[in-house]
Amino acid sequence: MTTPTVDVVDTLTGAAPDGVVAAVRSIRPVTREQLQASYDALFDPVDDAEFSLTERLLVAAFATGLTGADATADLYAERAADADAGAASVIASLVAEAGTAGPFGRYREEGLVGESADGRRFSVAEGARTQLGDRLAAALEHTHLLVYRPREAADAALQRLLDAGWTVSGIVTLSQLVAFLAFQQRVVAGLRVLEEVGA
């Protein structure tokens, strides 16, 4: 793996060298290093045979685009476009049509059924599916589930990925990717607010 010279979260927060975010991050060097190491593990992988880097970037553009139009989403949209401009353009239009609010979903736990909330579900339409292929379309549908209604995740959702050609290890990395991005995008969003409010 390459040694990064740029810390992605520093870049995305736009933190000033003498600002609040730089100060708090300097007190948490392990968090800072391992957050970057997580990004490197996913986007500069030792082995991408079961989930290619291009697929990772396309899924990342979709996941972060659904979560919000912010600096993090812009980064992955750009990286996805560099990797596969055609597919990235299809995904950008899917982001525009598939956006909703979360977290929502039905509870399986009997005592929580009263808290179940409904919302917009998503499946890739035929035209986009033809352009992206069944494998990537299945990953995007799973991503929409994880972004907005993780409490509804079920074995059937994993079976759909297996049936679309995903291996067990590929599904683990896909899950890590979408889940990590939920973290990274929120750290960036939170730290940007902290920087903006100031000391």
Place this chain on the structure above:
Amino acid sequence: MSETVATQVQTFTYDEPHPHAFTRGEVGWLPWLEPLPVDELTDRHYDGLVDRARASSDYFRLLARDPEILRARTLVDKDIFYNTAQGLPRAERELAAAAASRVNGCVFCASVHARFAAHFSKSPEFVDALLADGVKADLGERWDAITDAAAALTATPIAFGPAHVTRLRATGLDELEIADVIHGAAFFNWANRLMLSLGRPVAPPDQA
């Protein structure tokens, strides 16, 4: 060829009872996909597990299928929650984790971190109120500011804004402590999505 192999793989199904609701009890967890068998773990996998004892966990042996991201995830997790020499007290980091888990609906994660929050704060009644009533529960101003910030950060689109920082600061948190709330709540948006999507919770033995 890989497609032929993949279509033969089936998710696991279980008869064990689901938890009834959020609880501080010992919720179990069962994987829907096959963890790596212990006898297939190599040095690369143990490096990902960080603690060798984690090889006994189905969850960590499933995640060990991608050791590099597991390792970084584990190290960032430990620093966010256990590095308490400076910054927010452990109890309130666990509170942020439990609140994020409560909002996302991760009964397993909420149980673990509610137990920690109750233990370190010695205020189990407030933790139980969070589990029962959600983030709108009245936990006192400082805890309400933390759970409200965690909930706003957990919402999609992300709803965390300057008012959350101002409220946290007004209850006595400094910048590092506010950053700890941000990291603790944000991290559970990672953890919840893994736990919820790769397997399912099981009712505590005494509640089944």
